[in-house]
Amino acid sequence: VTRRRAALTATLIATGCGGGAVRLPLFSTNWQDDRGASIGRVWTNVSGVAAPAQADVAVGVGRGGGLIGVALDGTGRTWSFEHPLDARPVVAANVVVGSGGGEAFAIDASDGHLLWKRSAPGLRLVGAGDDGATTVATFAPTGAGGSTLLAVRHDGHLLQQIQADKALGAPAALAGLAFVPWAGEYVSVVDLATGEETARVTLREQTSRAWTQAGALWFAGLGLIRFDERIRDASSGGASTVNLPPTGVPGNPRWTTDMAPLPVAADAQDSVRLYARPAAGEGAAIEGGRFYATYFRLAMGFDVPGGNLQWVMTHEATFLGGGAARGGLVLCDDKGAVLQLDERTGAAAVTADFGRPLEACIVRVEAIAPSAAANAAPLVQQIQKAVTTPDAQLVEVQKMLLPYLTKAEDESVTRTLIELAESVGSPELQSAARDALAKRRSGAQDMLDALAQHYDYLKDTVRLPPVGPLADALAAMNDKSAAPLLGAQLLDPQDSPDDVRRAAAALVSLAGREEATALRRFFGMYRATADDDDIASAVVSVAKALLALQDHQGMAEVKAAVDSGLTASAVRDQLATLDHP
């Protein structure tokens, strides 16, 4: 680790020279855990210090370049700032920090005016914190390991430039101290006046980020740890900690970032991610008992600690970024709209607009609270909309949402499952819907209506009903009104062999004498031409149905088929095992 005094550092950055390094144990792994002694002292010293004021702002990277700020406080105030970017900017407290064009810079988040700018060739921003007077930012050198930490007062005076051979995470600043996560489990406390590491804590949670919010200092990686009096017990796992429960949202979304610069333009990891806000008050908790996930065009609310879906909102554009607020979630999309969503229902309202498409969006919310919008649809309807939205990008999350849908006995759910099972968009979703449909025990009339449909080229009816799952469900429901429809499906050449097999199996219990003709016809047409296991199985089921009906002609034909050398061997062998009266 190399630390340079501020004055010297400023000169070196200006001249582009190196050298003059002094080795210190800062960010050294050659460190004995002090069992919370040093971090406890820091807590004692700063516990009475108020966290810095935080902006309520959304900052967009416009398509084609440039930063745009939109105030979220209801004033609609906007600003813009032009500067090259080589990494995603960061909003810390009331400051927007960025890097690009060989410079690091900070602007006021409330009006976009430049606070400071420094030469920083080859450095890409990782993260930043701000205590209201000093900005602390970490940078990754292009094409090399290690990190650089800069501490710059708002008047542009460089307090510290520290180069570390370790990757440093996103730091926080509080009361003249920098809290710097590194190596995944440490947070070092650096005195910004001296550049000395005054304390360190070992966290038993993977940690990559520190920040101030809700009046407190937080560390997060996989879980969320509060900087409070229990922080001294962190190395033994005793810190105030809360974790987000698993949700099943595909793509392993995260709510923090790695210790590396983010690309300027948002990517899939920005569109598929989690949002949660630490609660004010004592200990570690999640605000409102809600956390959120986005999956491209979908936003979802989950409860804590269950991780159960509470709502899902389907949007027309892809979400790029956001922030959890008190009472809800603020998101911005790639078309430039900013939405506020209610934590209880997901009811959404567009509250601001960048006026242009965005490449990326950073949201910082502190004071605002999305108002509870009225008229949110019930959860079942929300899920129905989400799962029937034709979008290949959504297939995985649609599969994840299906079990939530099928929990409801609502007959409209059966209709939705039939629609999905008939759709040709995604075989995987279709398969999941067929499985769910086979287990339905409500919505019989919708099932019968679907079962009445057949392929018809001239009428452009080319979507086939999910005959097999419908047959399974109706048989389980012992709905005998399905029998004639199943008989007709049995003879439809467009039905898949699996569908035919399941229709025939259902007819064993559902068929009445009226179906005997169709059963005999199927038996005659396929007892010798069955060319796969499903059709052979269907023939045997039909034979069982004929025997069960005591249909004399059918029984005679089945008996003759057992003795006939023309009968397909797979069929004959199984027919021979049946109980022939």
Add this chain to the structure above:
Amino acid sequence: MKCGASLAVALAMAAAGGAGPDEARAEPPPVAAPNAAVPHEPAPFVPLAGDAVQRLRSGNADQIASALDDVRVSGRGGASAVPCIVELLQTGLPLPLTIAAIEALGDTESSASAEVLSWYVRHRDVDVRRAAVGAIAKTRAPNASRVLRAALSDADPAVRGIAASSLGDLKAFDAETDLFAALDRGVSEAAKPIGALCTPAECDRLAAKLGRIPFEVVSSGLSNVLLRPPSEIDDAFKIKLVDRLRDMGTAEVHGFLKDLQSKWPARFSQRVKQAIDAAVAETAASPGTPSPEGSP
């Protein structure tokens, strides 16, 4: 008639002819020459071998296959075997025999087979469906048009095509609506039967598709329209149609009109013929038309 009864009929036929089954197979009477049929009289056929029905009832695949071959050779002369073949299809045959049996029924042209053939128009095997659609048309059974119209909705393009063509062969005037629907859905084989069956208004509707679907498709139907007797399509309509084609002025129109010119029946209207001749001359210089021999 049941298969057993048909056996009796076959045996009775063999006895009446004074020849046993083996003799009947060894010396079949000469087959009538093609195109030698006297109008309004059925063409002569080869009598069915006396043991054919027995072989159909044998339960042996090879015997059944040979009997079906015999039925096909006999054509309408194999009518006595129809009940047996129908029964075999009702109770089921392996795939190759199924197709052979369907084709044999088609060759007998027996309407008694229409019901079972209509089953097989809905078989899962596409070759079976194609054979069944072709066969049912040959039976000219009362339900054939309905079955063929339904087959226009089959998933297989060949089944749809055969059904469309067969509706023309059947002169199924009630199928025009379905044939137009099929044509609009890309069943190009529907154009010919439409041309063969259309009323003047429907023919006009077909002509209106010029420029909207491939010329060779529409022209296959229009050719039928123009070559229909004056009693069905009057000369004025035909001249109007020729003029419409002429106005398109393309090389393919020129080729079509030249072909029509060569086929024009001598007994048909000379007024229409003159219109065709004039149109051929006027479209000779259409872009893409091959130069006459010897021209630069």
